[in-house]
Amino acid sequence: MSNPLTDLLAEKGTLLADGATGTNLFNMGLMSGDAPEMWNTEQPQNIIKLYQGAVQSGSDIFLTNSFGANASRLKLHNAEKRAHELSRVSAELAREVADKAGRKVIVAGSVGPTGEIMEPVGPLTHALAVEMFHETADGLKAGGADVGWLETISAPEEYRAAAEGFKLAGLDWVGTMSFDTAGRTMMGMTSEAMVDMVHDLDYGPLAYGANCGTGASDVLRTVLGFASKGMPTPIVSKGNAGIPKYVEGHIHYDGTPELMADYAEMARNCGASIIGGCCGTMPEHLVHMRAALDSRPKGDAPTLEQIVEALGPFSSASDGTDGEGPTRAPRRGRRRG
Secondary structure, X not given: OOOHHHHHHHHHOOEEOOOOOHHHHHHOOOXXXXXXXXXXXXXXXXXXXXXXXXXXXXXXXXXXXXXOXXXXXXXXXXXXXXXXXXXHHHXXXXXXXXXXXXXXXXXXXXXXXXXXXEXXXXXXXXXXXXHHHHHXXXXXHHHOOOXXXXXXXXXXXXXXXXXXXXXXXXXXXXXXXXXXEOOEOOOXXXXXXXXXXXXXXXXOOOEEEEEEOOOHHHHHHHHHHHHOOOOOOOEEEEEOOOOEEEEOXXXXXXXXXXXXXXXXXXXXXXXXXXXXXXXXXXXXXXXXXXXXXXHOOOOOXXXXXXXXXXHOOXXXXXXXXXXXXXXXXXXXXOOOO
């Protein structure tokens, strides 16, 4: 069936997604440890500003401020009963911005991990995970989201539970994982294994891919891994703006707008058709990414050496698919806390 996301992708060929949520909100005064989702009702003007920053920079898709709007994460702020409400309001604010954009812009309802470890390793049952994802997805749908957007997932069990939650809500979805442990997710999944999982889902995503992780180089190596499997489902690349560094007590990302422009071009050449930024990606980065996608012709897939030359070294010697395990190569900077 038709969906606004697939329709726009068919029309344009490549779509620019948005940038960071947390980085931009911290710059507006959000304090570390606070729940960004609370701002949907407490400071809606800042959430509208966040959304407008992406749209005005040329994004075709932007994510709602609902990454942690599930009962498990909100329980830390005594707001577990507000998951549906905060999800709905995040999408309502986004719908208002998108409908005033003067062009077709997709509202993607951000859905992050529960923050708990699923059985059999941890205590979170499949049924409870599905229930939490369903609640968030239903709120996003009620608020007018065009599509759900699962992101920063590490465990295949949680990805599958989210798929069931979206199905119960009747919401089409996109799903990305974070490959931040020497080419694997924190729970050990490789890019190739993710493609196999996506292919086998009963209610699969409209697009799949990678977000966050380490630097822009690493996410492109993961995208190449996706593309090598030859699956027709569109691929998403949403990499961080460089490597995080601590400067005077704050985290800064060293990726320049020019570097992110090169990243966007190379992501498309690697096989991604939905391209955005994650942590550290600001509106000025998006402007350069938009210009690169609009002005530079699509080329051949880059070699690993060409990726390193343009964007910097990989954080590990392996992409995780060669069975070598998580042996890290030397890297610069520090991991996010």
